[in-house]
Amino acid sequence: MTNNWNLLGHNWAVDMLRQHVANGTQRHAYLFTGSRAVGRRSLALAFARALTCVQPPAPGAFCGSCRECHQMAKMQHPDLNIIQAEKEGEMLKVEQIRELRKNILLAPYQAKYKIILLLRFQEANASAANALLKTLEEAPSKVILLLTADNTEQLLPTIVSRCEVLRLRPVPTPQLKSYLQEKGADEKKSHLLAHLAGGRTGYALNLLENKEELTYRSEKIEEFKTLLSASRVKKFDYAEKLAKDKEDFRTTLLFWLSLWRDLLLYVAGDRENIANIDQRELIDTLSVQLNLSEAKNLLETSEKGIGQLKRNINARLLAENILLDFPKI
Structure with a gap:
């Protein structure tokens, strides 16, 4: 396991989150912002793995081989709840947040924490946003909420103020190009894909693999x-x-x-x-x-x-x- 959780870029964010895990100072809510496919979800899931790994090789790291790590990587962990709009571009509804509020009252089933991953929260309607605000205020100590969104301006200021905000930036094009070459792309293709992706690792990999x-x-x-x-x-x-x-x-x-x-x-x-x-x-x-x-x-x-x-x-x-x-x- 590398010091950067096997992620490309966002080193500063990984360093901060590793320290939170190592020192036991994790916040109850985090907000990962940045453009689509820049790595918001990947970073949030890596953080979830570090929080729940049962045999970390170093403080703030995760082994990648234990049951917790495997289940988190596949997004199939019993203590991981994923909340998102049914389709990208549609609205996340208040009923989904109400159901979440019932769920978080239950103790973690397997891990130390219950992790709530709220994807693309800018798609939440007004009622859902207000319902989440109450959830942030009342969430039990063993619950950690991880939100992703395009930017903070699309969310209620009161939600943003209750989260540790990590603003992710695009990966430099030369770095992304080298990464794509490591994944098997030739010079011409890696050059094109790195530019098309605009520093978004997830998008670049999608173009390469599909x-x-x-x-x-x-x-x-x-x-x-x-x-x-x-x-x-x-x-x-x-x-x-x-x-x-x-x-x-x-x-x-x-x-x-x-x-x-x-x-x-x-x-x-x-x-x-x-x-x-x-x-x-x-x-x-x-x-x-x-x-x-x-x-x-x-x-x-x-x-x-x-x-x-x-x-x-x-x-x-x-x-x-x-x-x-x-x-x-």
């Missing part, structure tokens, strides 16, 4: 290029298709968001930090036609669209409005 992800991306790139020169009728046909599958719609918006972000950087004069490095020609073509304000508007439209999809909105109308703002090339 070939269909890159195939899906290639399909989306071709669709995107077609839309840039499509007629209004063709755009409306595509909008109808998108509206039939909200999860695909959301993923498509995230992809567009990535391209619009690259375009904004390009127009602003930053050509080194774009994510879609294999699409420089496309981005360069768009940058000739659009100014900084127009590029920013395209980015903001996709961002707003992702937020609107979480609500009970007319998905087809949303898709049509977004596509009508697409530049024509």
Whole structure:
């Protein structure tokens, strides 16, 4: 077991959590923030393993081989409760928190602590957030709550104030590239994936291990290029298709968001930090036609669209409005 819990990056966070475990000074609630797939859940689970390991090789470490470690790694430990929205992008409901409040009153079944992992808590509705606040105030001493969220601004300030907050940052691209090469990627592929991932280890590994992800991306790139020169009728046909599958719609918006972000950087004069490095020609073509304000508007439209999809909105109308703002090339 390495000193960094076998994780890439976030050394400062691991060091702090190791000290908490070693000294017995763990807090009753932790909040791990950062972009999606940056390693929030992986760090939280590693912390849970350190808290429950029965034969740690060193203070604050975990062995990785005992029953507790194996069960935590598989997220199948009887004292690990995972709370999240049924689907990513949907709402986490108050009923789930109410059920949790009943559960935490029971003593740990097997480990020293009962670990509650609340994933993507920015997806909690207002009632669920308020219910969790009461849980934070009343949780028994043998309960440790681990929350993950995109950022603190999306949560109630009173929830944030009751947690030890760990703000995770992206892993530097060269470090991530080297890591991917250790995992078997060649120079060209590791270079592309490290940039596409934007410092998010989980996303980089997903791209490396699941070939269909890159195939899906290639399909989306071709669709995107077609839309840039499509007629209004063709755009409306595509909008109808998108509206039939909200999860695909959301993923498509995230992809567009990535391209619009690259375009904004390009127009602003930053050509080194774009994510879609294999699409420089496309981005360069768009940058000739659009100014900084127009590029920013395209980015903001996709961002707003992702937020609107979480609500009970007319998905087809949303898709049509977004596509009508697409530049024509």
